[in-house]
Amino acid sequence: MPAFTTRPEITGTFGVATSTHWLASSTGFGVLEKGGNAFDAAVAMGFVLQVVEPHLNGPGGEFPAIVHSAEEDRVKVLCAQGTAPAGATIEHYRAEGLSQVPGSGLLATVIPGAFDGWMLMLRDHGTMSLREVLEPAIHYARYGHPLLARVSDTIDGLTDLFMTEWPTSAETWMHGGGAPAAGCLFRNTALANTWDRILAEAEARTGREAQIEGARDAFYRGFVAERIGAYLETARVMDGTGERRKGVLTAQDMADWHATWEEPVTSDWGDWTLCKTGPWGQGPVLLQALQILKHTDIAAMPLQGADFVHTVIEAIKLAFADREAYYGDPDFSDIPLHDLLSDAYGAERAALIGAQASRDQRPGRVPGLEHLAEAAIARAAQAPSAPVGADAGEPTMAHFANRRGDTVHLDVIDRWGNMVSATPSGGWLQSSPVIPGLGFPLNSRAQMFWLDEGLPTSLAPGRRPRTTLTPSLALKDGRPHLAFGTPGGDQQDQWQLIFFLRLALGDANMQEIIDAPLFHSQHFTASFAPRQAQPGRMMIEPGAGAEVIDDLRARGHEVEVSEPWSIGRLTAARRDARGVLHAAATPRLMQAYAVGR
Structure with missing residues (x-):
């Protein structure tokens, strides 16, 4: 990771507050004071x-x-x-x-x-x-x-x-x-x-x-x-x-x-334990992606290189395919999280990552629930390939032209x-x-919700929608260490996955990681109206460099280069083993700030 940062990582011992608007961050720290x-x-x-x-x-x-x-x-x-x-x-x-x-x-x-x-x-x-x-x-x-x-x-x-x-x-x-x-x-x-x-x-x-x-x-x-x-x-x-x-x-x-x-859903990554919401949110996709990436050479890859981007994007496609097939409110449906988060399943899914970008929707086959995988594939095939109409949908940063x-x-x-x-x-x-x-x-x-019967995400009274909202909290060596997250609809767990991997595998501080170029996949069925899917498509910030972008295109990715400094609104706070507090916030949109002492 390059030692570049737009602002210092905040450190102290009293308290830290970080958010997507400086007035909220200042308010929070004022309450601590x-x-x-x-x-x-x-x-x-x-x-x-x-x-x-x-x-x-x-x-x-x-x-x-x-x-x-x-x-x-x-x-x-x-x-x-x-x-x-x-x-x-x-x-x-x-x-x-x-x-x-x-x-x-x-x-x-x-x-x-x-x-x-x-x-x-x-x-x-x-x-x-x-x-x-x-x-x-x-x-x-x-x-x-x-x-x-x-x-x-x-x-x-x-x-x-x-x-x-x-x-x-x-x-x-x-x-x-x-x-x-x-x-x-x-x-x-x-x-x-x-x-x-x-x-x-x-x-x-x-x-x-x-x-x-x-x-x-x-x-x-x-x-x-x-x-x-x-x-x-x-x-x-x-x-x-x-x-x-x-x-x-x-x-x-x-x-x-x-x-x-309720209790969090958890998964281990080395000396880390990641905590996420249940499958009524999309949070377990980050855990699934990590389970897949355990069985790759991700730890040996340069964290800004094309190998890293390609491997992470392909793991994301596989994890989100399972989200579309199997996630929903566990109070209403039997969600097979034990299978989806198992080491054996992660290894099986990792074996599907090849040298070229996949354009297929590939949910895994969980015994007894194969019909859900087939239904997810069928929905993706029928989805529009780009946003249509005047529908407000989820506001995401990926489509500035729609305001x-x-x-x-x-x-x-x-x-x-x-x-x-x-x-x-x-x-x-x-x-x-x-x-x-x-x-x-x-x-x-x-x-x-879908207006089709028999799905974990079928509309029904009393059921929670399978939301994209997905904060994160991580333990390190069994102790609470890191709180982080971002807005962004379907992109939330993608950007958080990249942030976590670069933190866990690299030596940069949180602000340097947040400032580094981000990317995400648009391959799978979107969560918001009109529920489009864009097979093989991904977006990346130009700061990744022409060499990386050209390499990704050569691997078959349909790459859209975003405007500079336009992807992700990550914020993060952590408490290290010494008790020192750290906080960081994205410079993108010029709104988010971390405050602390």
Whole structure:
């Protein structure tokens, strides 16, 4: 790895906070300075990110988090991914004339999970009051924050839709009738009022935990759910297909749901143990890719060379083929993770990596589930080869021409050794109309589902969509060591895999690794509408060099060279064996920052 860095890796012993926006990172570190722990900081950061990056996440969205509790000496996953509403049946969506769930609009909505997830984290592991963690976000919503150019551009690109079809969004995002200018002091008063009312109702109760429970009630069983339910009873709005449709989410769906804690899925790599979400997220693909790469010569390859890129891309194709075939909500389907993460299966899959790029979709054959592999291959064959239509879909950085955004990410480590890695998303301003009086829209995560029966990802009431959101936490020599992640939809575990390999196999620091050229595959069936697949296609930053790019093309890869400094939004934090804390953040998009001392 070249010893090049755009900024220093942050080091210290007190605490570190890093995220995709400097205001969130500064907020998180401010919480640590006030005596809060990593969980308090993460909650405050999560709410600030909803305000300052509203094109990437919002209160109507969701997130997974992987945390290490120093008190419990335990790693666990927080699932704040809402489930499909009771009325979300394949029959209903088919009756609407749909063959896929739209990428935007009201039928794309599942139960909002983010608020309950942050409240659960605060209640079970935080130390601060509800007011203390909410006040920074309320301040930025009520008194304004300097608007990112990308938020301004996103709103500008949606002007016609907002003005003609989504008037509540125009009222919220287009003060004065036009898109707000980049750098203006932007306010979302309705959202600030929503949070103030939640606080007022919560603080009518006595005691910290009682107030947090009061906030959960206000959102899921009180005025927030009531307003969402009342709006959805009659609203028919334009969705990603160009048709006006009514949603199926109800206030009762929200009242019946809550966020949960669960065990991580883990896999070893030398003296490392990687912790990811279950197969209701895409996290196990990173573990599968590592199991495959164990049986290659990856450790002997130059980490910036064509051999490394080719081998990683081919492992990614194989792991993501299995994702498409077998992953889904394990509460509803038997997901064969034991088989998929076994050493023997990894060796079998590694043997498929050849000298030339594969253009085939090649899920493995798990005994008794071969029909799922065949169905995944058939879906890929029917998928469009490029994005089509006006569907909002998942905002990913790979398609700047469509003015799409991304997701957000945060990592925090405190002086006691608590760690949080979280990837909030959903509820983007481009996903659906703003709910009147609340100041935020709902999510579009239901587009992860298929409208075909018998799949682990078939739409069904109560089922979690197989999300792409995938934070990471790693142990080294059995001790919690590293929290990291990135926005980016299907690219998230690809960029994280590259980051981890370069960290584990090389000698560069985290900032040098994050600054190094990135790449990803676009070969497999995408998770977001219109669910395209582009066999053999990959994207790489020009910093990789002409020699590497030419070599990859000679191996049969269809290589798209991105704009410089345009792939990935990685952030990372770690605690080394001495107790020294480190943090880093990508310079790409000029937003992410690490803070610490």
